[in-house]
Amino acid sequence: xxxxxxxxxxxxxxxxxxxxxxxxxxxxxxxxxxxxxxxxxxxxxxxxxxxxxxxxxxxxxxxxxxxxxxxxxxxxxxxxxxxxxxxxxxxxxxxxxxxxxxxxxxxxxxxxxxxxxxxxxxxxxxxxxxxxxxxxxxxxxxxxxxxxxxxxxxxxxxxxxxxxxxxxxxxxxxxxxxxxxxxxxxxxxxxxxxxxxxxx
Amino acid sequence: xxxxxxxxxxxxxxxxxxxxxxxxxxxxxxxxxxxxxxxxxxxxxxxxxxxxxxxxxxxxxxxxxxxxxxxxxxxxxxxxxxxxxxxxxxxxxxxxxxxxxxxxxxxxxxxxxxxxxxxxxxxxxxxxx
Numbered sequence: 001x002x003x004x005x006x007x008x009x010x011x012x013x014x015x016x017x018x019x020x021x022x023x024x025x026x027x028x029x030x031x032x033x034x035x036x037x038x039x040x041x042x043x044x045x046x047x048x049x050x051x052x053x054x055x056x057x058x059x060x061x062x063x064x065x066x067x068x069x070x071x072x073x074x075x076x077x078x079x080x081x082x083x084x085x086x087x088x089x090x091x092x093x094x095x096x097x098x099x100x101x102x103x104x105x106x107x108x109x110x111x112x113x114x115x116x117x118x119x120x121x122x123x124x125x126x127x128x129x130x131x132x133x134x135x136x137x138x139x140x141x142x143x144x145x146x147x148x149x150x151x152x153x154x155x156x157x158x159x160x161x162x163x164x165x166x167x168x169x170x171x172x173x174x175x176x177x178x179x180x181x182x183x184x185x186x187x188x189x190x191x192x193x194x195x196x197x198x199x200x
Numbered sequence: 201x202x203x204x205x206x207x208x209x210x211x212x213x214x215x216x217x218x219x220x221x222x223x224x225x226x227x228x229x230x231x232x233x234x235x236x237x238x239x240x241x242x243x244x245x246x247x248x249x250x251x252x253x254x255x256x257x258x259x260x261x262x263x264x265x266x267x268x269x270x271x272x273x274x275x276x277x278x279x280x281x282x283x284x285x286x287x288x289x290x291x292x293x294x295x296x297x298x299x300x301x302x303x304x305x306x307x308x309x310x311x312x313x314x315x316x317x318x319x320x321x322x323x324x325x326x327x328x329x
Contacts, residue, residue, distance in 0.1 A: 024290070029264070031287045032244035046244055047262040057262065065268035 004043060005030050007054035008061075016069025017062050025061065081179075089176040095169020098162045224255070227309060229266050229275075231255060233294060233302040236276065240293040243267060267292060275301050 005026050012022040036046045043051040050057035062068050224231075235241065235249040246263060250256075270276045275298035282288045294302070317323045 025264075027287055028243060028290050031283070031289055032242070032247075035244050035286075046247060047264075050262045057264070060265040061268050064265040064272065066272045 002030075004033070004051070004054045008058035011055045011058035012062055015059060015062055017067050018069065021065075021067045025065075085176045085179050088172050088179075092169040092171075092173030092176060095165045096173060098165045098169065100166075101162060227305075228263065229270060230302065230305040230309060232263060232266055232270065232292075233275065233298055233305070236292055236294045236298070237302070240279075240291040242289040242291050246292070270298065273297075 008029065009022060009026055012025070017025075032046050033043055036042070047057060050060075059068075231250060231253075232246055235246050235253070238249060241249060243264060246267075250263075267276070271278060271292070275295055276292045277295045278293075279291055280288045281291050314323070
Protein backbone atom coordinates (compact mmCIF):
# COMPACT_ATOMS: atom_id res chain seq x y z
CA UNK A 1 0.00 0.00 0.00
CA UNK A 2 2.73 2.44 1.00
CA UNK A 3 4.56 1.47 -2.18
CA UNK A 4 1.56 2.59 -4.19
CA UNK A 5 1.42 5.93 -2.39
CA UNK A 6 5.19 6.37 -2.70
CA UNK A 7 4.97 5.74 -6.41
CA UNK A 8 2.19 8.33 -6.65
CA UNK A 9 4.35 10.82 -4.75
CA UNK A 10 7.21 10.30 -7.16
CA UNK A 11 4.91 10.86 -10.11
CA UNK A 12 3.49 14.04 -8.57
CA UNK A 13 6.98 15.27 -7.91
CA UNK A 14 7.93 14.51 -11.50
CA UNK A 15 4.85 16.39 -12.73
CA UNK A 16 5.72 19.41 -10.64
CA UNK A 17 2.79 19.18 -8.23
CA UNK A 18 3.39 21.47 -5.26
CA UNK A 19 4.46 19.61 -2.12
CA UNK A 20 1.52 20.71 0.09
CA UNK A 21 -0.99 19.51 -2.51
CA UNK A 22 0.90 16.27 -3.05
CA UNK A 23 1.02 15.70 0.71
CA UNK A 24 -2.71 16.33 0.96
CA UNK A 25 -3.54 13.88 -1.82
CA UNK A 26 -1.17 11.29 -0.40
CA UNK A 27 -2.74 11.64 3.06
CA UNK A 28 -6.27 11.23 1.66
CA UNK A 29 -5.24 8.23 -0.37
CA UNK A 30 -3.42 6.61 2.53
CA UNK A 31 -6.37 7.10 4.88
CA UNK A 32 -8.80 5.59 2.38
CA UNK A 33 -6.56 2.63 1.63
CA UNK A 34 -6.03 1.98 5.33
CA UNK A 35 -9.75 2.13 5.99
CA UNK A 36 -10.45 -0.32 3.16
CA UNK A 37 -7.77 -2.65 4.46
CA UNK A 38 -9.16 -2.45 7.99
CA UNK A 39 -12.54 -3.49 6.61
CA UNK A 40 -10.98 -6.46 4.86
CA UNK A 41 -11.02 -4.84 1.45
CA UNK A 42 -8.30 -4.52 -1.12
CA UNK A 43 -6.79 -1.51 -2.90
CA UNK A 44 -8.90 -2.45 -5.93
CA UNK A 45 -12.01 -1.71 -3.87
CA UNK A 46 -10.82 1.86 -3.54
CA UNK A 47 -9.01 2.39 -6.80
CA UNK A 48 -10.49 -0.02 -9.30
CA UNK A 49 -8.06 -1.07 -12.01
CA UNK A 50 -5.91 1.95 -11.19
CA UNK A 51 -4.52 -0.07 -8.29
CA UNK A 52 -2.24 -1.72 -10.85
CA UNK A 53 -0.89 1.51 -12.30
CA UNK A 54 0.05 4.10 -9.67
CA UNK A 55 1.80 6.47 -12.07
CA UNK A 56 -1.13 6.68 -14.43
CA UNK A 57 -3.51 7.07 -11.53
CA UNK A 58 -1.42 9.82 -9.95
CA UNK A 59 -1.08 11.67 -13.23
CA UNK A 60 -4.82 11.45 -13.92
CA UNK A 61 -5.70 12.73 -10.47
CA UNK A 62 -3.27 15.63 -10.57
CA UNK A 63 -4.27 16.58 -14.09
CA UNK A 64 -7.96 16.51 -13.32
CA UNK A 65 -7.40 18.69 -10.27
CA UNK A 66 -5.39 21.10 -12.40
CA UNK A 67 -2.39 21.02 -10.08
CA UNK A 68 0.22 19.84 -12.54
CA UNK A 69 3.12 22.27 -12.64
CA UNK A 70 6.27 22.27 -14.70
CA UNK A 71 7.48 18.71 -15.09
CA UNK A 72 10.95 18.12 -13.69
CA UNK A 73 11.93 16.00 -16.66
CA UNK A 74 11.24 16.11 -20.34
CA UNK A 75 7.65 15.18 -21.07
CA UNK A 76 7.31 15.14 -24.81
CA UNK A 77 4.17 13.53 -26.16
CA UNK A 78 4.55 9.80 -26.62
CA UNK A 79 4.72 9.80 -30.40
CA UNK A 80 7.25 12.63 -30.40
CA UNK A 81 9.48 10.66 -28.09
CA UNK A 82 9.47 7.82 -30.57
CA UNK A 83 10.23 10.20 -33.42
CA UNK A 84 13.16 11.66 -31.49
CA UNK A 85 14.53 8.24 -30.63
CA UNK A 86 14.03 6.99 -34.18
CA UNK A 87 15.93 10.02 -35.47
CA UNK A 88 18.76 9.43 -33.03
CA UNK A 89 18.85 5.79 -34.01
CA UNK A 90 19.00 6.67 -37.72
CA UNK A 91 21.79 9.18 -37.13
CA UNK A 92 23.60 6.62 -35.05
CA UNK A 93 23.17 3.95 -37.72
CA UNK A 94 24.49 6.30 -40.40
CA UNK A 95 27.45 7.19 -38.22
CA UNK A 96 28.10 3.51 -37.64
CA UNK A 97 27.99 3.02 -41.37
CA UNK A 98 30.57 5.76 -41.72
CA UNK A 99 32.73 3.94 -39.22
CA UNK A 100 32.36 0.73 -41.18
CA UNK A 101 33.35 2.55 -44.36
CA UNK A 102 36.47 3.67 -42.56
CA UNK A 103 37.32 0.16 -41.49
CA UNK A 104 36.58 -1.40 -44.86
CA UNK A 105 38.35 1.50 -46.59
CA UNK A 106 41.49 0.73 -44.68
CA UNK A 107 41.40 -2.92 -45.60
CA UNK A 108 40.49 -2.41 -49.25
CA UNK A 109 43.10 -1.48 -51.75
CA UNK A 110 41.49 1.47 -53.43
CA UNK A 111 38.40 3.59 -53.69
CA UNK A 112 37.19 5.42 -56.75
CA UNK A 113 35.20 8.48 -55.88
CA UNK A 114 34.78 10.75 -58.89
CA UNK A 115 35.10 11.07 -62.56
CA UNK A 116 37.24 13.10 -64.87
CA UNK A 117 35.32 16.24 -64.03
CA UNK A 118 36.47 16.14 -60.46
CA UNK A 119 39.88 15.04 -61.48
CA UNK A 120 40.07 18.25 -63.48
CA UNK A 121 39.13 20.22 -60.43
CA UNK A 122 41.83 18.65 -58.34
CA UNK A 123 44.70 17.75 -60.61
CA UNK A 124 47.48 15.74 -59.13
CA UNK A 125 45.73 15.50 -55.78
CA UNK A 126 45.07 12.30 -54.02
CA UNK A 127 43.89 11.33 -50.57
CA UNK A 128 46.25 9.43 -48.40
CA UNK A 129 44.52 7.14 -45.98
CA UNK A 130 47.31 5.05 -44.64
CA UNK A 131 47.49 1.89 -46.76
CA UNK A 132 49.53 0.83 -49.80
CA UNK A 133 48.82 2.70 -52.95
CA UNK A 134 46.67 1.20 -55.65
CA UNK A 135 45.03 2.85 -58.65
CA UNK A 136 41.37 2.27 -59.43
CA UNK A 137 40.78 1.05 -63.04
CA UNK A 138 39.08 3.63 -65.21
CA UNK A 139 36.23 2.33 -67.39
CA UNK A 140 35.54 3.86 -70.80
CA UNK A 141 38.66 5.95 -70.70
CA UNK A 142 37.38 8.22 -67.98
CA UNK A 143 40.05 8.19 -65.37
CA UNK A 144 38.98 8.37 -61.76
CA UNK A 145 40.60 10.31 -59.05
CA UNK A 146 43.04 8.00 -57.50
CA UNK A 147 42.58 7.58 -53.84
CA UNK A 148 45.86 6.41 -52.60
CA UNK A 149 45.97 4.63 -49.32
CA UNK A 150 49.49 5.23 -48.32
CA UNK A 151 51.47 3.08 -46.00
CA UNK A 152 52.03 5.92 -43.56
CA UNK A 153 50.69 5.35 -40.03
CA UNK A 154 49.17 8.79 -39.77
CA UNK A 155 45.44 8.94 -40.61
CA UNK A 156 44.08 11.42 -43.04
CA UNK A 157 41.77 14.03 -41.44
CA UNK A 158 38.85 12.38 -43.24
CA UNK A 159 39.67 9.16 -41.45
CA UNK A 160 39.68 10.93 -38.11
CA UNK A 161 36.32 12.47 -38.89
CA UNK A 162 34.89 9.11 -39.85
CA UNK A 163 36.31 7.56 -36.71
CA UNK A 164 34.79 10.25 -34.47
CA UNK A 165 31.46 10.09 -36.28
CA UNK A 166 31.46 6.33 -35.88
CA UNK A 167 32.09 6.58 -32.14
CA UNK A 168 29.38 9.20 -31.77
CA UNK A 169 27.12 6.87 -33.69
CA UNK A 170 27.78 4.04 -31.27
CA UNK A 171 26.93 6.31 -28.33
CA UNK A 172 23.77 7.63 -30.04
CA UNK A 173 22.66 4.15 -30.89
CA UNK A 174 23.23 2.92 -27.35
CA UNK A 175 21.27 5.89 -25.93
CA UNK A 176 18.41 5.27 -28.35
CA UNK A 177 18.23 1.60 -27.40
CA UNK A 178 18.33 2.52 -23.71
CA UNK A 179 15.54 5.10 -24.07
CA UNK A 180 13.38 2.73 -26.05
CA UNK A 181 13.79 -0.07 -23.57
CA UNK A 182 12.82 2.30 -20.73
CA UNK A 183 9.70 3.47 -22.54
CA UNK A 184 8.68 -0.08 -23.31
CA UNK A 185 8.73 -0.65 -19.58
CA UNK A 186 6.62 2.47 -18.95
CA UNK A 187 3.38 2.07 -16.94
CA UNK A 188 1.23 2.74 -19.97
CA UNK A 189 2.64 -0.22 -21.80
CA UNK A 190 2.91 -2.44 -18.76
CA UNK A 191 -0.74 -1.65 -18.13
CA UNK A 192 -1.60 -2.74 -21.64
CA UNK A 193 0.35 -5.89 -21.03
CA UNK A 194 -1.59 -6.41 -17.80
CA UNK A 195 -4.89 -5.90 -19.59
CA UNK A 196 -3.97 -8.22 -22.43
CA UNK A 197 -2.88 -10.91 -19.99
CA UNK A 198 -6.15 -10.45 -18.11
CA UNK A 199 -8.12 -10.78 -21.32
CA UNK A 200 -6.34 -14.03 -22.01
CA UNK B 201 -13.88 -26.65 -30.07
CA UNK B 202 -14.59 -26.23 -26.39
CA UNK B 203 -11.61 -23.95 -26.08
CA UNK B 204 -12.87 -21.80 -28.94
CA UNK B 205 -16.26 -21.44 -27.29
CA UNK B 206 -14.62 -20.57 -23.99
CA UNK B 207 -12.41 -17.98 -25.72
CA UNK B 208 -15.43 -16.46 -27.45
CA UNK B 209 -17.35 -16.30 -24.20
CA UNK B 210 -14.44 -14.66 -22.42
CA UNK B 211 -14.01 -12.15 -25.23
CA UNK B 212 -17.73 -11.34 -25.16
CA UNK B 213 -17.62 -10.88 -21.39
CA UNK B 214 -14.61 -8.61 -21.76
CA UNK B 215 -16.45 -6.47 -24.30
CA UNK B 216 -19.48 -6.22 -22.04
CA UNK B 217 -17.25 -5.26 -19.15
CA UNK B 218 -15.57 -2.65 -21.32
CA UNK B 219 -18.92 -1.21 -22.41
CA UNK B 220 -20.17 -1.08 -18.86
CA UNK B 221 -16.97 0.64 -17.83
CA UNK B 222 -17.32 3.20 -20.61
CA UNK B 223 -20.95 3.86 -19.80
CA UNK B 224 -20.09 4.32 -16.16
CA UNK B 225 -17.23 6.65 -16.96
CA UNK B 226 -19.67 8.98 -18.69
CA UNK B 227 -21.94 9.30 -15.68
CA UNK B 228 -19.64 8.69 -12.73
CA UNK B 229 -19.51 12.39 -11.97
CA UNK B 230 -23.30 12.48 -11.81
CA UNK B 231 -23.35 9.45 -9.52
CA UNK B 232 -20.83 11.08 -7.21
CA UNK B 233 -22.82 14.30 -7.11
CA UNK B 234 -25.91 12.23 -6.36
CA UNK B 235 -24.35 10.37 -3.41
CA UNK B 236 -23.06 13.67 -2.08
CA UNK B 237 -26.70 14.63 -1.85
CA UNK B 238 -26.88 12.30 1.14
CA UNK B 239 -24.42 14.53 2.94
CA UNK B 240 -20.72 15.39 2.89
CA UNK B 241 -18.44 12.41 2.36
CA UNK B 242 -14.77 11.60 1.87
CA UNK B 243 -13.41 9.56 -1.02
CA UNK B 244 -13.76 6.01 0.20
CA UNK B 245 -17.07 6.78 1.88
CA UNK B 246 -18.45 7.77 -1.51
CA UNK B 247 -17.21 4.49 -2.97
CA UNK B 248 -19.14 2.68 -0.24
CA UNK B 249 -22.26 4.73 -0.90
CA UNK B 250 -22.04 3.90 -4.60
CA UNK B 251 -21.68 0.23 -3.72
CA UNK B 252 -24.67 0.43 -1.41
CA UNK B 253 -26.69 1.78 -4.35
CA UNK B 254 -25.63 -1.17 -6.49
CA UNK B 255 -22.72 0.38 -8.30
CA UNK B 256 -19.98 -1.97 -7.20
CA UNK B 257 -17.60 -1.53 -10.12
CA UNK B 258 -15.68 1.67 -9.99
CA UNK B 259 -14.47 0.80 -13.45
CA UNK B 260 -11.46 1.67 -15.46
CA UNK B 261 -10.14 4.29 -13.12
CA UNK B 262 -11.22 5.44 -9.74
CA UNK B 263 -13.32 8.21 -8.29
CA UNK B 264 -10.39 10.43 -7.31
CA UNK B 265 -9.70 11.99 -10.72
CA UNK B 266 -13.42 12.64 -11.09
CA UNK B 267 -13.55 14.23 -7.66
CA UNK B 268 -10.55 16.33 -8.65
CA UNK B 269 -12.35 17.56 -11.74
CA UNK B 270 -15.50 18.34 -9.77
CA UNK B 271 -13.40 20.30 -7.31
CA UNK B 272 -11.60 22.19 -10.05
CA UNK B 273 -14.93 23.04 -11.68
CA UNK B 274 -16.24 24.20 -8.30
CA UNK B 275 -19.13 21.79 -8.40
CA UNK B 276 -18.15 20.58 -4.93
CA UNK B 277 -16.95 22.29 -1.80
CA UNK B 278 -14.30 20.68 0.32
CA UNK B 279 -13.31 20.91 3.93
CA UNK B 280 -10.88 18.96 6.05
CA UNK B 281 -12.38 17.37 9.11
CA UNK B 282 -10.46 15.61 11.88
CA UNK B 283 -11.36 11.93 12.07
CA UNK B 284 -12.19 9.93 15.16
CA UNK B 285 -8.67 9.09 16.18
CA UNK B 286 -7.65 8.83 12.55
CA UNK B 287 -6.11 11.32 10.19
CA UNK B 288 -8.12 14.35 9.05
CA UNK B 289 -10.23 13.54 6.03
CA UNK B 290 -11.22 15.69 3.12
CA UNK B 291 -14.99 15.90 2.88
CA UNK B 292 -16.74 16.76 -0.35
CA UNK B 293 -20.11 18.45 -0.46
CA UNK B 294 -22.35 19.69 -3.23
CA UNK B 295 -22.01 23.35 -4.10
CA UNK B 296 -24.84 25.39 -5.56
CA UNK B 297 -23.32 24.94 -9.01
CA UNK B 298 -22.97 21.24 -8.31
CA UNK B 299 -26.64 20.95 -7.40
CA UNK B 300 -27.56 22.65 -10.64
CA UNK B 301 -25.18 20.45 -12.61
CA UNK B 302 -26.71 17.37 -10.98
CA UNK B 303 -30.22 18.39 -11.98
CA UNK B 304 -29.14 19.11 -15.55
CA UNK B 305 -27.18 15.89 -15.70
CA UNK B 306 -30.11 13.80 -14.47
CA UNK B 307 -32.32 15.30 -17.15
CA UNK B 308 -29.69 14.62 -19.81
CA UNK B 309 -29.32 11.06 -18.58
CA UNK B 310 -33.07 10.47 -18.72
CA UNK B 311 -33.36 11.78 -22.25
CA UNK B 312 -30.32 9.81 -23.38
CA UNK B 313 -31.59 6.66 -21.69
CA UNK B 314 -35.03 7.06 -23.29
CA UNK B 315 -33.46 7.55 -26.69
CA UNK B 316 -31.30 4.47 -26.31
CA UNK B 317 -34.25 2.47 -24.99
CA UNK B 318 -36.20 3.50 -28.06
CA UNK B 319 -33.34 2.55 -30.36
CA UNK B 320 -33.03 -0.83 -28.68
CA UNK B 321 -36.76 -1.40 -28.80
CA UNK B 322 -37.02 -1.54 -25.05
CA UNK B 323 -39.70 1.13 -24.97
CA UNK B 324 -42.06 -1.10 -26.97
CA UNK B 325 -41.41 -3.99 -24.64
CA UNK B 326 -42.58 -1.91 -21.70
CA UNK B 327 -45.80 -0.92 -23.48
CA UNK B 328 -46.76 -4.49 -24.23
CA UNK B 329 -48.78 -6.30 -21.58
